[in-house]
Structures are given as structure tokens and as C-alpha cells.
Amino acid sequence: MNNIPVAVQLFTLREETEKDFAGTLKRVAELGFDGVEFAGFGELSAKEVKALLDEYGLKASSSHVPLDRIQEDIENVIEEQKIIGSRYVVCPYILPEQRSEENYRALLQTLETAGEACRKEGLTLCYHNHDFELEKMADGRTVLETILDETKTAAEFDIYWLTKAGEQPAEWIKKYAGRTPLVHLKDMTTDDVQFFAELGTGGVDIEAVLETAEATNVEWWVVEQDMTKRTPFESIEMSLDYLKTKLPHLAGK
Secondary structure: OOOOOEEEEHHHHHHHHHHOHHHHHHHHHHHOOOEEEEOOOOOOOHHHHHHHHHHHOOEEEEEEOOHHHHHHOHHHHHHHHHHHOOOEEEEOOOOHHHOOHHHHHHHHHHHHHHHHHHHHOOOEEEEEOOOHHHOEOOOOOEHHHHHHHHOOOEEEEEHHHHHHOOOOHHHHHHHOOOOOOEEEEOEEOOOOOOOEEOOOOOOOOHHHHHOOHHHHOOOEEEEOOOOOOOOHHHHHHHHHHHHHHHOHHHOOO
């Protein structure tokens, strides 16, 4: 279907990285992932992280960086990304108290300013959605549409949260073709709980998303599972095994 590499978002393995960052990266590589998306470096420096990536044959697909660092420390964020070989800085989450029309308008300026700083250094700023960004602004557009329509920010669509908000993830990827270098692959149980699920075990239309890739210039699939009833390693292995049945280039890993 396509040869797009697959990373895992290390937030999924947050308890594991807290205990043994290097060992977690080694296990991720052994499972057959091509790369990782960072959510901090633990106690390590960017240079130490880069050495581990090289040792285990992994790539840095991207990094989730808290909004306050994007606002106040973008120069150091960019330098860290250049060291580890990541081209994508991702704004991952907006706190509940920041979700007002006034704050969203301020966010647009932050994203433009930080995005320009990234572009000057050959990096791209992306925005990762949850379901609350599908709420409407005063002009009738969703928050997510407003961010993507009024800034040059790229998207990291999270297909679980789009589905939970009643949307079709593949249609969003097509609508913003060329601006979706990263896609979070995540499934959802089909019961009323709508819990996070291993890929292929829930109701999210993952195949439709995978089929959008070549026409929309997706560069990385990123597996994430916020919470799991199994161990995180068991869950990401199940998800990768599912992707091996859909993406032929993974079959030999």
C-alpha cells in the first residue's frame, strides 16, 4: 500500500522510559519500529538521545513539545531537534483553561511565530488534535479548521480523537493533503466506553486512513495508545503486527 515508516509515540511507554530510557528504545527497535516520536528526553541530553538512536538503528520522526516551550524556548527546541535528526516539532495539547475563543486567537499568533522560526531552520511545526478542537468557534468553523486555515501549521491528525468527535479521519487527511506529514494511528473500542484499543481491534477506519497516504504525502505513521489494559509493550506489538498485515514493507521485520 505504501512504504511509509512507522514510529511509536513514547508517551505510550512513559512508565518504561522513566525506568530505563535506553532499554525502552532498544526494545522498540527489536519489535521492528522504524522510529520514535519523543515526548521529552527524560534525564538525557539531546546528544545522548541521538547516540541511542544511532546505536539501535532508529530515527526521530518528531517530537511533542509543550506549548509553553514553543512559546518561550523555541530556539532551544529547534536546536534539540536538529541534534536528534527530527524535522517536526509538534504542539501536543492545550490545557482546559486555555480553550477559549480569546486564547485560541492568541494561539494562532504563537503558532505562526514559532512556525516561522522552525521554517527558517528547515523544520516544520505541527498541531496534534484531540476531540475538543472539533468544537465550533464564533464564526462556525471548528477550532482545528481555524488553526489550519489561518496559519501555516501542519497537522498531526489523531484518528482516534477525530473518530470520537464524529468525524471521518481519512476525509480530514484528504482535505489537508500535503500538510499531514505525521498521522497518529490509534484505535477505539466499539462499546460505550470508547477506550483506547490496539490497532485492528476496534472501530476506527484505519484502512481508509492508510489508503490516503500516497496521495497526501504522509511521511510517518505514529502508533500511540494513551492507556492500555495490557502492558504497553504488548499493545504496541499487537498494533505493529496489525500494520504488518496492511503494509507489505513491514512484513519482514
